[in-house]
Amino acid sequence: MGLKLKALPLRITLLSTALLVLLPAAGLLLFPRRNATGLDRLLSTAALVQSFAANTAQAPPPLWRERLGPARSSQLWASQRRIWWQFWGAHGDAGAYLVLQAPAAVPLPPNALRVDDLLVVAPDPLARQLLLDRLKVTRRAPRGLERRCSQELSQREAVLWSAAALGQMLGPLSPLVQDLQQGCLQLRSERQSLLWQGEAEATPGLLSRQPSPLNPPQRSPLPPQVLLELQGRQLALLSRGLLASQVVREALEQRYGLGPSQQRLLTTPPFRLRLRSLPQGPFQAGLELQLAVGPKRSAWQALLSRLRKGLLDQGLMEQAVDRPAEAVIWSRDDGTVVGGWRWLPGQQVLLFLGPSPTQVPASRSLEQADWSLNLRPRAMAAAGLLPENLPLLARRAAQLQLVGRSAGGRSGERQSAVAGRLDLNP
Numbered sequence: 001m002g003l004k005l006k007a008l009p010l011r012i013t014l015l016s017t018a019l020l021v022l023l024p025a026a027g028l029l030l031f032p033r034r035n036a037t038g039l040d041r042l043l044s045t046a047a048l049v050q051s052f053a054a055n056t057a058q059a060p061p062p063l064w065r066e067r068l069g070p071a072r073s074s075q076l077w078a079s080q081r082r083i084w085w086q087f088w089g090a091h092g093d094a095g096a097y098l099v100l101q102a103p104a105a106v107p108l109p110p111n112a113l114r115v116d117d118l119l120v121v122a123p124d125p126l127a128r129q130l131l132l133d134r135l136k137v138t139r140r141a142p143r144g145l146e147r148r149c150s151q152e153l154s155q156r157e158a159v160l161w162s163a164a165a166l167g168q169m170l171g172p173l174s175p176l177v178q179d180l181q182q183g184c185l186q187l188r189s190e191r192q193s194l195l196w197q198g199e200a201e202a203t204p205g206l207l208s209r210q211p212s213p214l215n216p217p218q219r220s221p222l223p224p225q226v227l228l229e230l231q232g233r234q235l236a237l238l239s240r241g242l243l244a245s246q247v248v249r250e251a252l253e254q255r256y257g258l259g260p261s262q263q264r265l266l267t268t269p270p271f272r273l274r275l276r277s278l279p280q281g282p283f284q285a286g287l288e289l290q291l292a293v294g295p296k297r298s299a300w301q302a303l304l305s306r307l308r309k310g311l312l313d314q315g316l317m318e319q320a321v322d323r324p325a326e327a328v329i330w331s332r333d334d335g336t337v338v339g340g341w342r343w344l345p346g347q348q349v350l351l352f353l354g355p356s357p358t359q360v361p362a363s364r365s366l367e368q369a370d371w372s373l374n375l376r377p378r379a380m381a382a383a384g385l386l387p388e389n390l391p392l393l394a395r396r397a398a399q400l401q402l403v404g405r406s407a408g409g410r411s412g413e414r415q416s417a418v419a420g421r422l423d424l425n426p
Helices: 002-030 039-043 062-068 070-078 125-135 145-155 163-180 236-243 246-256 260-265 294-313 377-382
Strands: 046-053 083-089 097-101 112-115 118-121 158-161 182-190 193-201 226-232 271-277 285-292 317-320 327-331 337-344 348-353 371-375 399-408 414-423
Touching: 039 046, 039 083, 039 118, 039 145, 046 145, 046 163, 062 070, 062 097, 083 125, 083 145, 112 125, 145 158, 145 182, 145 193, 163 182, 163 193, 163 236, 163 399, 163 414, 182 414, 226 236, 226 377, 236 246, 236 271, 246 260, 246 294, 260 294, 294 317, 294 327, 294 348
Parallel strands: none
Antiparallel strands: 046 083, 046 158, 083 097, 097 118, 112 118, 158 182, 182 193, 193 414, 226 271, 226 371, 271 285, 285 348, 317 327, 327 337, 337 348, 371 399, 399 414
């Protein structure tokens, strides 16, 4: 008995030692440490991050040659085996940073610094100092979408964006994409198309769960005269960001008599928004907003009555082209038609800016998505209707499609599964 008691502490010590050795080993096998440990630190400083698969059979990418010079870029490019990155800081105008994995023995190129296991090359000395200053600030570890995207960025081609990036790319249009303030997409190419799928959320930094994925849409060309079509189950997709501004809410109430109850109407109906090119006339494009108001037709008629008074007060001329309140056209003193509205079968109303549309095609089925966006970037850019800061690849595309499925969470969280495609050729 005494021998057994004496052996017990030894057994406990051996068991503890085994656990201390085996548990970390099992953790490394089940949850392997990622190679790019500095990536998490860079994510907290970046507005936009994109990862690329290295293909050493090709010449070094232009960014490598710009940041490293011809000789050094060729030398370091030849040793790349997996993933490299580029990112833009929140200041945006500094240009892209090049990020790669390089042995510690590699001398630092000009404007470069090491962030843990990564070599980061800034576009200039000021951008390097800006990054150093931001890295000195203690920040929380990535969580939710950020954490999941960090893993994607370290393993495959992907992109992470923040609200700062949306503001830089879309400018005054950014309030229209409030549900996509932060997001992560996995990218893949297919012939002359770029396909993606991933997730987005309205409030960055949430401890959110990953939504069920959406598949990229099949190619669905728009009619030649249509530049953009956005369709959704609720108009809140468009109006939520605008109505979040007190200035907009006050302007709607003071200039057009649209108070809180009318503004709530602007969030509920299913909608389809179209931008149509106009080959002649004073306008480059006409805008159409088709709403399925359903049993709330009387409330919408009251809203249009208030809107009518506001337009008359601004000096526009009213012309009823059908029985009262069924179709109205508004024009300036010189007779130029600037917009109007028309009631359609099935409890729908069509509001338009520009000349009255001659045809109103049926809305497409959304199937598993809550909203879909389809546009022709190249044609929009040629007409001067596309934000200039969009990436060049997107501006040159023949067609871009994006679909999303939204889900609400605790404390008003709004998440979306998103997918899309970009086609370079018509």
